[in-house]
Amino acid sequence: MREFLSTARSRLRRAAGRDAGSDGDAERADGDGDSALATDGGTAEAGADVAPAGGTDGLLDRLDDRFGEDFTESAPFWLPPFLLVGLFVYGAIAWNFVISLTEYKGFVGPDYSDLDLDMYVRAVGDSAVIDATVNTFVLVVAFTIVALVIGMLLAILVDQKIRFENTFRTIYLLPMSLSFVVTAQFWLWMYNFNNGVVNIALGAFGIGPVDWIGNPQIVLWAVVFALVWQFSGYTMVVYLAGLRAIPTEHYEAAKVDGASTAKMYWRVIVPQLKGSTISAAIVLMVFALKAFDFLYSLVSGYRPPNGADILATKMVREAYSTNNWAYASAIAIVLFLMALSIIGPYLYYEYDKGNL
Amino acid sequence: MTDTNTTRRDVLKGAGGLGAAGLTGLAGCTGGGGGEGGGSVEVLHGWTGGDGETAADALTEAFNEEYPDTGLDMNPIGGGGNENLDAVVANRLQNDDPPSTFANWPGPNLARYEGVLGDVSDLWEEAGFTDSHVQEAVDLHQYDGTFRAVPLGSHRLNCLFYNTSVVEEAGVDPDSLDSVSALVDALETVSTETDAVPMTHGASGTWTTTQLFGVTLLGTAGYDGYMNFVEGSPSRDDVQAAFESLATIFESYINDDAASIGLTESNQNIIDGNAAFIHQGNWAAGAYRNAEDFEYESDWGFKAFPGTEGMYTLHFDSFLFPANNPTPENTRTWLEFVGGEAAQVAFNQYKGSIPTRTDVDMSEFGPFLQETAEDFADADRRPPNIQHGLGITADQRSSLNDVISGEFSGPYDVEAATDGFVDAVSS
Numbered sequence: 001m002r003e004f005l006s007t008a009r010s011r012l013r014r015a016a017g018r019d020a021g022s023d024g025d026a027e028r029a030d031g032d033g034d035s036a037l038a039t040d041g042g043t044a045e046a047g048a049d050v051a052p053a054g055g056t057d058g059l060l061d062r063l064d065d066r067f068g069e070d071f072t073e074s075a076p077f078w079l080p081p082f083l084l085v086g087l088f089v090y091g092a093i094a095w096n097f098v099i100s101l102t103e104y105k106g107f108v109g110p111d112y113s114d115l116d117l118d119m120y121v122r123a124v125g126d127s128a129v130i131d132a133t134v135n136t137f138v139l140v141v142a143f144t145i146v147a148l149v150i151g152m153l154l155a156i157l158v159d160q161k162i163r164f165e166n167t168f169r170t171i172y173l174l175p176m177s178l179s180f181v182v183t184a185q186f187w188l189w190m191y192n193f194n195n196g197v198v199n200i201a202l203g204a205f206g207i208g209p210v211d212w213i214g215n216p217q218i219v220l221w222a223v224v225f226a227l228v229w230q231f232s233g234y235t236m237v238v239y240l241a242g243l244r245a246i247p248t249e250h251y252e253a254a255k256v257d258g259a260s261t262a263k264m265y266w267r268v269i270v271p272q273l274k275g276s277t278i279s280a281a282i283v284l285m286v287f288a289l290k291a292f293d294f295l296y297s298l299v300s301g302y303r304p305p306n307g308a309d310i311l312a313t314k315m316v317r318e319a320y321s322t323n324n325w326a327y328a329s330a331i332a333i334v335l336f337l338m339a340l341s342i343i344g345p346y347l348y349y350e351y352d353k354g355n356l
Numbered sequence: 357m358t359d360t361n362t363t364r365r366d367v368l369k370g371a372g373g374l375g376a377a378g379l380t381g382l383a384g385c386t387g388g389g390g391g392e393g394g395g396s397v398e399v400l401h402g403w404t405g406g407d408g409e410t411a412a413d414a415l416t417e418a419f420n421e422e423y424p425d426t427g428l429d430m431n432p433i434g435g436g437g438n439e440n441l442d443a444v445v446a447n448r449l450q451n452d453d454p455p456s457t458f459a460n461w462p463g464p465n466l467a468r469y470e471g472v473l474g475d476v477s478d479l480w481e482e483a484g485f486t487d488s489h490v491q492e493a494v495d496l497h498q499y500d501g502t503f504r505a506v507p508l509g510s511h512r513l514n515c516l517f518y519n520t521s522v523v524e525e526a527g528v529d530p531d532s533l534d535s536v537s538a539l540v541d542a543l544e545t546v547s548t549e550t551d552a553v554p555m556t557h558g559a560s561g562t563w564t565t566t567q568l569f570g571v572t573l574l575g576t577a578g579y580d581g582y583m584n585f586v587e588g589s590p591s592r593d594d595v596q597a598a599f600e601s602l603a604t605i606f607e608s609y610i611n612d613d614a615a616s617i618g619l620t621e622s623n624q625n626i627i628d629g630n631a632a633f634i635h636q637g638n639w640a641a642g643a644y645r646n647a648e649d650f651e652y653e654s655d656w657g658f659k660a661f662p663g664t665e666g667m668y669t670l671h672f673d674s675f676l677f678p679a680n681n682p683t684p685e686n687t688r689t690w691l692e693f694v695g696g697e698a699a700q701v702a703f704n705q706y707k708g709s710i711p712t713r714t715d716v717d718m719s720e721f722g723p724f725l726q727e728t729a730e731d732f733a734d735a736d737r738r739p740p741n742i743q744h745g746l747g748i749t750a751d752q753r754s755s756l757n758d759v760i761s762g763e764f765s766g767p768y769d770v771e772a773a774t775d776g777f778v779d780a781v782s783s
Binding site: 106107108128188191192193194195196209211212213214215216298299300301302303305306309317319320321322323325 | 435437439442443446449450468469470471472559560561562611612613614615616617618750751754757758761762765766
């Protein structure tokens with residue numbers, strides 16, 4: 001905490017001392033530092049105030065002691081959403097987990113008296129589920145890494161004070177505004193074996209034609225590529241914001257020390273983009289887990305091309321084409337754990353930094 | 357410092373208050389809705405575009421004319437084949453909020469709705485449906501000895517359509533093809549004599565391939581071999597032979613882009629003269645009727661799938677009767693209407709299917725459907741299909757499609773696909 005305070009202060013000083021062309025930037029940095037100071041100071045003070053009052057009786061007071069001075073006072077504001085979210089989000093997850101322990105199938109209600117892990121055992125032994133898990137994992141990891149790299153390169157290029165900067169930014173960001181349904185149809189046409197633009201373009205260099213959708217070894221990468229096309233613009237915007245926050249002195253200092261452009265970015269600039277990278281990566285991974293929409297639109301059905309089946313499509317197929325509710329719930333829990341394993345470390349990281 | 361503190365808290369309070377208000381509002385919404393109870397028959401179906409929509413409109417009109425006092429609430433749910441419809445129906449049945457009736461396939465497919473379908477046996481008796489419909493309809497609309505549904509129409513599945521000018525250019529006479537191997541020879545001729553694709557196939561979904569397997573098995577193994585497969589005691593050799601024929605066709609004679617196109621684009625290849633043959637249910641003919649300057653016999657032709665002459669692979673579009681029905685009496689009125697002549701004529705002539713009754717005057721139908729109806733009446737055998745619910749259960753169908761997706765969507769592994777299919781249906 002103390003470290004954080006001192007970095008905030010030094011950041012503030014830097015921002016104030018900077019003669020940067022944009023006043024807005026300096027002001028914003030100013031505001032940042034201020035509120036950070038206020039927050040930390042406030043909490044520390046509050047803690048100090050509360051400590052001596054600890055001995056007073058009454059449940060409300062004790063609750064306040066335990067959870068902070070305005071715990072009960074603020075309850076009318078946070079309690080209703082807390083309960084609703086608890087019921088409809090976490091309650092639903094818990095219920096889904098309970099269903100996954102039953103043998104629920106068809107339309108005659110589940111039998112809650114006999115709970116076991118049969119469905120998970122079945123999932124572990126089901127090669128289709130294992131394939132889907134591997135595909136989901138590959139999709140998430142490959143898509144995130146490639147989208148980050150491309151987004152960063154684009155951001156660095158767009159950040160070079162080029163002409164038509166805004167136009168380029170818009171062009172790169174535009175695919176993100178399209179829905180998965182539209183982009184899936186786009187790419188389905190572009191990947192067509194005979195008259196798709198991808199094969200025509202490759203044909204000009206004497207490559208192909210490649211069966212993008214029909215070849216089980218390739219189709220997942222084709223999907224990853226299409227998703228990267230859609231989301232690298234978003235990554236670019238996140239990185240642009242990160243780049244703008246880096247003071248020009250850092251560039252100048254690196255230049256003065258004789259660093260080449262590549263070295264300057266690699267050693268000085270990119271390491272400072274850690275925060276942007278993490279927040280962009282989280283959003284991208286969550287989008288990758290939602291690739292269901294894309295695959296559904298690609299084939300207008302729950303059954304993606306061979307080699308591109310992911311847990312989400314497998315889950316919906318089990319639920320709605322064969323009404324194996326319990327099995328589908330078990331697959332949903334597996335998917336949920338995967339999502340949690342992505343979000344969990346991030347939340348801990350933020351908590352550790354004192355941002356939560 | 358106190359200033360900023362207050363501001364921050366104010367913002368938090370405001371946000372908390374807004375969130376609470378919003379969520380309470382939402383919670384309020386979930387309580388409402390549902391429970392119409394006015395007695396209108398709520399009909400869920402999936403006919404939302406093209407032929408289907410026209411046919412559903414004609415059906416609505418005919419019902420309102422015949423029963424002006426009975427409310428009708430047609431609720432079309434399109435998309436993804438019938439996947440979206442099935443999902444909505446599944447959710448509503450699960451929540452014990454069934455519609456009055458919904459469109460689906462009868463036969464073993466009824467097993468997936470076990471425990472939630474009602475009994476309409478008395479309706480079949482009273483309306484005389486057991487006598488007026490073909491025997492297969494009578495058999496397939498029962499589950500556990502009780503009638504659960506009423507048929508509206510039937511599509512034919514063992515169809516081979518062709519573009520007349522392409523087959524003429526190749527010098528092939530489609531009517532002479534009487535076995536699957538004769539078909540393969542004809543495909544070879546088309547591929548050497550013309551630039552057209554011998555057989556167009558849209559495999560972006562697996563169902564087209566499963567369906568093609570069905571007719572190929574019927575064509576190679578004959579009625580008895582096919583029925584053994586459907587009834588759960590398949591001969592491995594029969595299944596393997598069918599897959600070998602399919603592999604030959606897929607490896608050499610279909611369009612290169614099969615994996616990235618669906619039925620609509622595939623069928624367009626026939627209309628545009630880019631392909632010679634296509635196998636599909638006779639719903640494919642709807643696209644030919646709607647295409648300009650593309651007439652039956654002069655531009656496109658029909659032939660029973662080679663080896664299945666004299667047979668009619670059955671498909672039914674039916675309305676199922678959920679138990680715990682919100683409008684039991686009016687739903688019965690609807691079902692009685694659906695199984696009657698007026699409804700079957702109004703609907704099927706636009707849908708491109710034929711009535712399941714044997715006593716219908718076909719004069720309002722086009723020449724192609726008239727011929728289909730004759731074939732239907734004269735057929736020696738009417739085997740149930742495997743991809744559209746009549747031959748096998750939904751679970752088995754799903755397993756077959758898993759096998760097609762994993763083993764037979766290129767590269768084509770005959771051994772693995774054969775094992776998968778035999779395992780999936782063996783009882």
